[in-house]
Amino acid sequence: MLSTTPAGASPAADAAYRSVSALTGAGLWDQVIDEIDGRRIRVGERWFVDWASCNYLGLDLDTEIMDAIDPQVRRWGTHPSWSRMLGSPRLYPMIEERLTALLGAPDTLVLPTISQIHLSVIPALAGKGHILMDARAHRTIYDGCVHARGLGATLRRFRTEDADHLAELLREVPPGTPALVCMDGVNSMTGNTPDLRRFAAVCRESGATLYIDDAHGFGVIGEPGPAGTIPYGLRGNAIVRHYGLDYDNIVLVGGFSKAYSSMLAFIACPTPVKEYLKVAAAPYLYSGPVPTAALATVLAGLDVNERRGEVLRAELHRKTGRILDHLAELGVRTPNVSGYPLVQVPLNNAEELPAVADRLLDRGIYVTLAPYPGVPKDEVGFRIQVTAAHTDEQVDELLATLSALGTEVLRRR
Ligand SMILES: Cc1ncc(COP(=O)(O)O)c(C=O)c1O
Numbered sequence: 001m002l003s004t005t006p007a008g009a010s011p012a013a014d015a016a017y018r019s020v021s022a023l024t025g026a027g028l029w030d031q032v033i034d035e036i037d038g039r040r041i042r043v044g045e046r047w048f049v050d051w052a053s054c055n056y057l058g059l060d061l062d063t064e065i066m067d068a069i070d071p072q073v074r075r076w077g078t079h080p081s082w083s084r085m086l087g088s089p090r091l092y093p094m095i096e097e098r099l100t101a102l103l104g105a106p107d108t109l110v111l112p113t114i115s116q117i118h119l120s121v122i123p124a125l126a127g128k129g130h131i132l133m134d135a136r137a138h139r140t141i142y143d144g145c146v147h148a149r150g151l152g153a154t155l156r157r158f159r160t161e162d163a164d165h166l167a168e169l170l171r172e173v174p175p176g177t178p179a180l181v182c183m184d185g186v187n188s189m190t191g192n193t194p195d196l197r198r199f200a201a202v203c204r205e206s207g208a209t210l211y212i213d214d215a216h217g218f219g220v221i222g223e224p225g226p227a228g229t230i231p232y233g234l235r236g237n238a239i240v241r242h243y244g245l246d247y248d249n250i251v252l253v254g255g256f257s258k259a260y261s262s263m264l265a266f267i268a269c270p271t272p273v274k275e276y277l278k279v280a281a282a283p284y285l286y287s288g289p290v291p292t293a294a295l296a297t298v299l300a301g302l303d304v305n306e307r308r309g310e311v312l313r314a315e316l317h318r319k320t321g322r323i324l325d326h327l328a329e330l331g332v333r334t335p336n337v338s339g340y341p342l343v344q345v346p347l348n349n350a351e352e353l354p355a356v357a358d359r360l361l362d363r364g365i366y367v368t369l370a371p372y373p374g375v376p377k378d379e380v381g382f383r384i385q386v387t388a389a390h391t392d393e394q395v396d397e398l399l400a401t402l403s404a405l406g407t408e409v410l411r412r413r
Pocket of ligand 1: 113115116138188215255257264
């Protein structure tokens, strides 16, 4: 690793670099994984339980999905290599049709990644209009918004989860100017959702378009079910359906790289917007497509979701519940009030993060660290991501480790 940031790097980049350098030494950052065995990973000689994977439904380890790859690769080759503008293998429209039906959306367009979608679609939708961005939106949303600003949009931030502040800023948008509101669905750090009904209503009142990234919700949360349905809802068809909303004035972005353990992303939008994006979004025009294996695992994942999704989500909910209940019993704080499978655990003292990382590794626990400046100093800690493929014994080990750290190290509720 470099000993310093390149000349000209911003003070923020410098601070980030120093913080990450300390963690690399602690062994929970930027590691090479040598082998996996279920939810266990081997780094060098040591085995850990992986609590940093976003494979929420455990589809990365599902043999039905693995078996779906070979026949499609034999049919289509490893990689079609046309940009979508030139031609899309039939697998693409098959995925889009199924996705449109699952989401109950007017139409969908799939592109390789959410990051690419934000960088290309936010500027295309915002034009020279106004963008109102959640002040704590995911970094990839921020990058798309900054790019849009470079192309002529006006960018302002509203306080996170503050729909009143958003309404205030929307009132300041000159009449007749298009406005795009960008925010996260299930938050990648807190595991919570914004009050989407309220945000959608504020946007509709002012004629703004709500652009929402539900990378972590798609596959996990979905439409309400009958009494007795787990709080995640049914079908994993993401936040808009979860809140019982329709797609008027809402553009939903999501991806397959988390719950579906594949690589592909989508925009759910009206057909005219899709047709516009086909000529305006660089990843449709010029990016290489995702490999056939990824398209095959997406299709097989949609099959599995249809047949076994509710069972997998019930397991995910149960295992996450065990962890949240244990934290509550210990009196340890987590921002997670949703029960969704991202559990952030802040420390009492941000400076202790490298030492805590060491203690977690000693006990065979591999988590995502949340260092400053990625999160504010009072939220520095670690994030546990739960998947349906964790075993109950692995959950037991995690609970014992959380007990050992206790409220001396972990923030009290
Ligand atoms: C909220 C959110 N958006 C976007 C991304 C990036 O998704 P992709 O890998 O499809 O670019 C992530 C990944 O961590 C994320 O958490």
